[in-house]
Amino acid sequence: LLWRRFPRTGGWRGSGEPGAALVERGARLCESTFAAVEGLRGVAAQLFPAAGPEAGPPIADVHRPVLETPGTPLVGAGLIVAPGVLPGVGHWMEWWHRGPGGNAGVRRLEPELDPEADDFWDYTQLPWFAIPRATGARHVTGPYVDALCTTEYTLTFTIPLLSTRREFLGVGGADIVVEWLERRLLPLLSRTGRTAALVNAENRVVAANHPDLVTGAVTEVDAVRHPLPDLPLAVLVLP
Secondary structure, eight states, X not given: OOOOOOOOOOOOOSTTSHHHHHHHHHXXXXXXXXXXXXXXXXXXXXXGGGOSGGXXXXXXXXXXXXXXXXXXXXXXXXXXXXXXXXTTOOSEEEEEEOOGGGOSOOEEOOOOOOTXXXXXXXXXXXXXXXXXXXXXXXXXXXXEEOTTTTSSEEEEEEEEEEOTTOOEEEEEEEEEEHHHHHHHHHHHHHHSSSOEEEEETTOBEEEESSTTSOTTOBOOOOSOOEEOTTSSEEEEEOO
């Protein structure tokens, strides 16, 4: 982990400040990913009454075309169900992903979901599931190295799936690799004329224009945070 202290900065004076453009651009990129997740939620709601291990092909018919669309930033997408929601089923998920580098064919993730197994993968404890369950709100998890799918620094976008009675059913989600977001922010980052970074709520760097602020590093920044609207991300622009 990288720890570096920077001096506190003042607030922005207006929309012409470099950080404002970064906030706007970052928010638009994130919202485009959430738009894809919202589309998956709509289809999942129609499939949910029949969902279960035997319903794999219909759900795959929704997720796989999204991941196979030319130019899509998505490298993973799927539906993860809360334990006990499906009759006779404990932990259950349907998640499709592209392989490392995003070039391999689309395939289904098949982790061990039997709680009695030594290698049981308890997704209910992971923030991309646990936070939407606790808050009822969407969430962005990362950056983290996704050892199961991309093997790269990844951001996971998830939204809660709720019944008509507002009961939590699970989450729908999608992954992008940080490199995709970084490439689209670098032109603005380079034009700021200052050290600037996009960070998550724990000050873990997503993208930055300074060699000390590498993706995944945690930085102790004594500066004003400028949040992206309705997202656990913020832009830091230093003097």
